[in-house]
């Protein structure tokens with residue numbers, strides 16, 4: 001995989017140099033004042049090779065949609081139906097679809113790198129049990145940073161042409177160790193500190209399920225699907241953009257990833273998956289039923305909006321249709337748990353919420369995103385501790401942001417530093433007295 005990546009990166013680097021030599025001055029778009037003030041929505045300002053989001057169709061990883069990945073990526077040998085995220089990582093990194101043997105070699109590589117040093121567990125253990133699992137997770141990642149090859153080699157004076165190599169090494173080791181860190185947090189916080197050793201015969205996701213304490217084959221398949229669909233969502237989302245930004249300062253992959261995951265822990269981003277289940281549980285309690293009907297759901301949605309809160313799991317900064325990651329999970333639910341009450345509630349919410357959000361006249365996307373479905377599937381298998389859910393999202397997101405970070409260093413991308421302005425300067429510019437563009 002590493003050699004294949006290097007060939008591809010060298011070719012891409014030469015191609016980009018030529019594109020910029022010939023077309024570097026071409027104007028690519030305009031920016032409005034509203035965009036500058038309102039979250040830079042719609043401004044193209046980043047290059048991310050691993051995936052691309054279409055507002056109508058949803059995400060494609062190196063050109064492949066989620067149903068295509070489910071068809072084409074290698075599966076776990078023992079009757080697996082869902083794609084192995086190892087294969088997705090290979091695809092995102094090299095641009096090529098792997099065969100079963102290649103995916104297996106990624107599994108083996110990660111298994112070899114998976115030993116987590118004791119001081120990482122000590123760092124997590126130093127936190128009180130009521131600490132949010134995402135805080136424990138980021139502390140664990142920061143403790144893993146002591147092992148950074150990039151930081152060490154940078155300190156010794158590495159040539160900038162070779163940055164990508166130790167970044168590759170760190171990214172692979174970090175990804176390999178995350179399931180153990182994630183499972184440790186779960187077992188410490190919710191299962192009396194009784195930990196489960198890895199099983200060398202399982203794949204990366206299967207092993208995560210096993211170390212969490214879930215041996216059900218259905219849950220292992222869910223983890224393979226979950227780890228695949230949450231891995232990447234082009235470059236501008238908060239977690240990917242933050243990882244890229246922090247990495248651009250040549251902070252090592254551990255530092256960059258930890259920064260990105262602090263962004264994933266925000267309720268408008270990855271933490272929304274916890275908020276969805278919390279909101280449904282609160283609705284059930286308020287209504288006194290675990291199977292609210294559509295009229296009851298509609299009333300509860302209106303109450304949520306009247307209280308000035310968002311409906312978690314709905315809306316998106318870029319998507320304008322139902323998220324295909326929602327649909328993939330709905331299909332999994334229809335196959336494995338069609339009668340589950342909570343999962344059916346998620347499907348009823350899907351029928352009720354969009355017209356209500358649409359009626360507000362300001363919500364650009366009334367449709368569900370990935371987070372509105374994931375929790376109910378986890379609850380089905382017994383994982384009810386919703387505060388933990390974003391940790392699973394974070395383990396998956398490592399695949400995309402680390403593949404991208406390796407590309408960033410291989411392509412020699414520079415420090416990221418956009419210009420900002422003050423409102424005073426904007427007013428002077430509106431009066432024709434000044435310029436808001438940097439030199």
Ligand SMILES: CC(=O)SCCNC(=O)CCNC(=O)[C@H](O)C(C)(C)COP(=O)(O)OP(=O)(O)OC[C@H]1O[C@@H](n2cnc3c(N)ncnc32)[C@H](O)[C@@H]1OP(=O)(O)O
Pocket residue numbers: 267268269270272309310311312313314315316317318357362363364365369370371
């Ligand atoms: C993995 C992911 O990160 S997927 C996203 C997960 N997040 C959520 O599910 C949280 C709920 N959703 C939201 O808050 C938003 O839809 C976001 C943050 C995802 C996108 O935000 P934006 O791009 O600013 O959305 P948009 O342009 O449609 O917002 C316009 C207005 O509609 C509101 N709105 C958007 N989505 C919702 C929603 N689900 N419920 C209520 N109001 C909403 C916004 O808060 C904003 O209101 P304001 O003008 O009073 O401030």
Ligand SMILES: O=C([O-])CC(=O)C(=O)O
Pocket residue numbers: 232233236237238239317318369370
């Ligand atoms: O694309 C976004 O802004 C948010 C999102 O769905 C993701 O990162 O998975």
